[in-house]
Every structure is written in structure tokens, then in C-alpha cells.
Amino acid sequence: MHFDEEFASRTIFGRRIAHGGIGDALVSGAPTRLMGDGNIWLSASMKFEEPIHIGDQLHCALTVSDIDRRRVASIDVEIANSRGEIVISGSIQSMRFVSRK
Numbered sequence: 001m002h003f004d005e006e007f008a009s010r011t012i013f014g015r016r017i018a019h020g021g022i023g024d025a026l027v028s029g030a031p032t033r034l035m036g037d038g039n040i041w042l043s044a045s046m047k048f049e050e051p052i053h054i055g056d057q058l059h060c061a062l063t064v065s066d067i068d069r070r071r072v073a074s075i076d077v078e079i080a081n082s083r084g085e086i087v088i089s090g091s092i093q094s095m096r097f098v099s100r101k
Helices: 005-009 020-035
Strands: 039-048 058-067 072-081 086-096
Touching: 020 039, 020 058, 020 072, 020 086
Parallel strands: none
Antiparallel strands: 039 086, 058 072, 072 086
């Protein structure tokens, strides 16, 4: 599916697709950019909505939907390709830790 063009051509995708983990990798660094250093994921739930094709440009959008009393942020995630199609959607929970000196 990801490496063998001949095999992929016989699937519902008709051609090779990128591994969904590439899209997830975009999300992994985003909370640190959003919330600062010392950020750690507590949970994640992602749904692969559409295939990511080789050569697609991706855009990751995060929306903080809630921050609870423990400083745990609930963050909605959408990753879209250059055609505006949502390829991955989901949510993460993340917390920023402050170092004790």
C-alpha cells in the first residue's frame, strides 16, 4: 500500500498512499508550538478520513476546546490536504508541565 506501486494499483486507492503516521507526526510537535516547552500528550484519538497521497501538502489546524482545572487541554485536530479535504481528524489531551527549580 505504501511502498509497492503494483500492489497499490489494485487497491481501492488505485495508487500508493503515504503512511497515516506522517500526518500524525505533524500533530506531535504542534502542541508544543501552541502551549510552549514542557508539553506532554496524555491521550490521542485520530481518525483517518481520506488517504494521503504521495506529494500532498498538508495543513494541520488545532483548536483548544477546553482547559480543565488540572491544566489539561483538550485540543481538536484537523489535517487537510491542499485540496481542502480533511484527511485526519481527532483530538488530543495535552498538559504543560512547569519545571521546579
